[in-house]
Amino acid sequence: MNKLRNKITYRYFGFVCVLLSFSACVAPSNIVDKKANKKVPERFKNSQDSTNTAKSKWKDYFTDPFLSALIDTALHNNQELNITLQEIEISKNEISARKGEYLPFVNIGGGTGIDKVSRYTSQGASDEISQIREGKSTPSVLPNTYLGAFASWEVDIWHKLRNARKVAVYNYLASIEGKNFLVTNLVAEIATSYYELMALDNQLDIVRQNIVILNNALAIIKLEKEAAKVTELPVRRFEAEVFKTQSLQYAIQQKIIETENRINFLVGRFPQPVLRNSQHFNSLTPAKINAGIPSQLLENRPDIKQAELQLEAAKLNVSVAKANFYPSLNISASLGLKAFNPIYLANLPLSLMSSLAGDLAGPLINKNAITATYNNANAKQIQAIYNFEKTILNAYIEVINQLSNIDNLEKNYIMKNNQVQALTQSTEISLKLFKSARADYMEVLLTQRDVLEAKMELVETRMMQMNVLVNTYRSLGGGWN
Structure with a gap:
């Protein structure tokens, strides 16, 4: 009866494995x-x-x-x-x-603990039968100490x-x-900012030169007014133009500061003057x-x-x-020593434990x-x-x-x-x-x-x-x- 039951169990297990593999492989x-x-x-x-x-x-x-x-x-x-x-x-x-x-994962470890097995489990019932046959009493609470290596590997x-x-x-x-x-x-951003800085330097020089020219023209206009050749209007207009050009000078100076600091940020340093030679900018080929x-x-x-x-x-x-x-196929194994009393760990090969298992699982x-x-x-x-x-x-x-x-x-x-x-x-x-x-x-x-x-x-x-x-x-x- 047991042989027939085992035969049916193996066939059922084989059928489940085939069904699992077939269903999982359908992608x-x-x-x-x-x-x-x-x-x-x-x-x-x-x-x-x-x-x-x-x-x-x-x-x-x-x-x-x-x-x-x-x-x-x-x-x-x-x-x-x-x-x-x-x-x-x-x-x-x-x-x-x-x-x-x-690659396989291998861990070394050990531990200790206490187990109390229920009498209504397979292990508890087996211990009970052993006590009756051999006339020896098995403690209901057993300590457990082990030391060994444990490996796991998913086969790719x-x-x-x-x-x-x-x-x-x-x-x-x-x-x-x-x-x-x-x-x-x-590199491109630093180079463009550098050329922009040189251009601002040249624009600042142009503005300053223009201020000098306007001031000279303003001086001539004032002389013309003193000679009664022109009215106050052109004097005021030239003064306004001088003020306008001077304000442009300060705007360019602010742009120079901001461009220098943009370069300093890209270079990774705190604000400082950027060395350059802007005199020959217009002659750059x-x-x-x-x-x-x-x-x-x-x-x-x-x-x-x-x-x-x-x-x-x-x-x-x-x-x-x-x-x-x-x-996926996973393999696990262990090899070590295990006993209910640490003293018996050195009692080889009785305290030797080992295991090897593989499982195949899929959706x-x-x-x-x-x-x-x-x-x-x-x-x-x-x-x-x-x-x-x-x-x-x-x-x-x-x-x-x-x-x-x-x-x-x-x-x-x-x-x-x-x-x-x-x-x-x-x-x-x-x-x-x-x-x-x-x-x-x-x-x-x-x-x-x-x-x-x-x-x-x-x-x-x-x-x-x-x-x-x-x-x-x-x-x-x-x-x-």
């Missing part, structure tokens, strides 16, 4: 059928030259020693960059953590744990590319940019490489989520949670695909805009320079005509105002020219190496 098929589009146009503005400025190091691209010193200091002290470096370290540690998950049948480690590796590599992209933007070919953006731009690595991680996350539908009913996790992994993979394509498109458009801006700003600077020269000559002419009473004072005033605005715009155009070179270098993927 949904991959939802994502979209592939990332890496295609880009063949050239920038009909240029087939593969020479690329982004390949040059920032130390070779920015030759100003003061600017190079600022960038070098920022790469060591910038707080946001240092925070990113710690994020990279966290990602690196995550790889070690994931690697440890698919479906490579779920190994894929999770690969995801951590891709995330680690993506964090490095994120750091590189931050360095690129940091914009460097020649070699854009190369668009396909090089996939190699040079850190944000594109970061998006691509994140896409690979998202693909593997789908495999990890899919493996949750399959049964059978109510798979809502793992199905939702799998669907989310697929959705995130689609997001990563679109983000990768968006990053490529954004990079290409940035380069196209900057290259067009280089040409237009060069033509704009030539026209502005011609305007300044013409207005400078007209200022001298208007002042001579005014002295000879052949021109109205308003002509002198308006001409002087126009030449001030034109000189300010000329300096600003030069600043924009230098900044567009910085932005083009950044857009091509330069600055991080």
Whole structure:
């Protein structure tokens, strides 16, 4: 009767295992059928030259020693960059953590306690029968002391744990590319702020020179009034213009302070003067940019490489989520000493204990949670695909805009320079005509105002020219190496 019962039990257990394995192995098929589009146009503005400025190091691209010193200091002290470096370290540690998950866990420990077994359990009934047969009394309360090693291991049948480690590796590599992209933007931001600071210095000099010219003109107008050649009106108008230009001087001085402190913040230091030489700013010659070919953006731009690595991680996350539908195999084992009295622990091999067990378990009913996790992994993979394509498109458009801006700003600077020269000559002419009473004072005033605005715009155009070179270098993927 017992043999028949055991036979039925084994068959029932085998049937449950087969049913469990079959039901657990039924996983949904991959939802994502979209592939990332890496295609880009063949050239920038009909240029087939593969020479690329982004390949040059920032130390070779920015030759100003003061600017190079600022960038070098920022790469060591910038707080946001240092925070990113710690994020990279966290990602690196995550790889070690994931690697440890698919290796056996072995713990050494021991303990002591007291057990009281109920007589209405299988062990209690067995002890009772033993007492009756052997005539010996078994204490109802027994101490328990053990010391040994305990191991557990999830066998990575479906490579779920190994894929999770690969995801951590891709995330680690993506964090490095994120750091590189931050360095690129940091270098570009310091350079643009530095050129803006030099432009403000030149604008401040122009304003101060204009104040001197206006004061000289004001002195002439006052002499003309004393000679009864003009009224009080032109005197007041010129005085107002002097006050207006002086207020502009203070506004520029405030902008200089703010720009210096923006650079100091990026460099990671408290406010202090920024060393620079602004005297030859207008004579700076914009460097020649070699854009190369668009396909090089996939190699040079850190944000594109970061998006691509994140896409690979998202693909593997789908495999990890899919493996949750399959049964998992866990093995546990122990080896040590155990006795109801610590004195007997050394009584080998009677005190020796050992165990070895394996269990196979998988989801059978109510798979809502793992199905939702799998669907989310697929959705995130689609997001990563679109983000990768968006990053490529954004990079290409940035380069196209900057290259067009280089040409237009060069033509704009030539026209502005011609305007300044013409207005400078007209200022001298208007002042001579005014002295000879052949021109109205308003002509002198308006001409002087126009030449001030034109000189300010000329300096600003030069600043924009230098900044567009910085932005083009950044857009091509330069600055991080």
